[in-house]
Amino acid sequence: MKTHHYETTIVWTGNTGQGTNAYESYERAHTLLIENKPDVLCSSDTPFRGDGHKHNPEDFLLSALSSCHMLWYLHLCADAGVNVTGYTDTAKGILSLDSGTGKFTEVCLYPMVTVTDAWMIEKALALHAEANKKCFIANSCNFEVKHKPSCVAENKAI
Numbered sequence: 001m002k003t004h005h006y007e008t009t010i011v012w013t014g015n016t017g018q019g020t021n022a023y024e025s026y027e028r029a030h031t032l033l034i035e036n037k038p039d040v041l042c043s044s045d046t047p048f049r050g051d052g053h054k055h056n057p058e059d060f061l062l063s064a065l066s067s068c069h070m071l072w073y074l075h076l077c078a079d080a081g082v083n084v085t086g087y088t089d090t091a092k093g094i095l096s097l098d099s100g101t102g103k104f105t106e107v108c109l110y111p112m113v114t115v116t117d118a119w120m121i122e123k124a125l126a127l128h129a130e131a132n133k134k135c136f137i138a139n140s141c142n143f144e145v146k147h148k149p150s151c152v153a154e155n156k157a158i
Contacts (some may be wrong), residue, residue, distance in 0.1 A: 009033040010042075029054070058095060058104075064137045065145055066091040066109055073111070073131035082124045085154060086114030108146040118153040125151050 014027030028044035029051060044050030045058055066089045077084045093107040115124050128149045132138055138145040 062091040068135045068137040072134045082120045083116040111149045113151045
């Protein structure tokens with residue numbers, strides 16, 4: 001089995017001088033550091049006393065699912081002769097809370113794909129299922145990642 005290794009560093013920057021003396025006494029601010037990449041300012045989401053102007057773990061989960069799916073999808077389209085010229089996805093997820101803990105119970109991706117020719121649309125739509133099977137991140141989740149793709153062609157003639 002071939003393996004790949006990844007490393008990230010999180011540095012908490014939310015100590016207001018009191019540490020975690022009380023739940024309300026500290027900020028949820030932290031910085032994501034990855035070697036040779038720009039730093040990312042992070043926080044928890046606003047319902048969890050975070051800064052809504054910074055990225056949060058929930059954002060990252062949805063973004064990772066969307067990005068991984070897109071990268072596999074583009075690879076499969078290239079292999080299948082489907083010429084994609086545009087791709088936008090809006091990922092939506094539901095975080096369910098129960099007694100102070102929670103988990104994502106649902107994520108749905110809404111990829112909007114543009115291809116060069118109308119005859120590619122059917123194959124372009126079908127390749128989302130294969131991309132889902134190959135996505136490393138989706139395969140690591142304990143919930144189903146759904147897809148509701150749409151596709152248009154630059155050249156409307158079939």
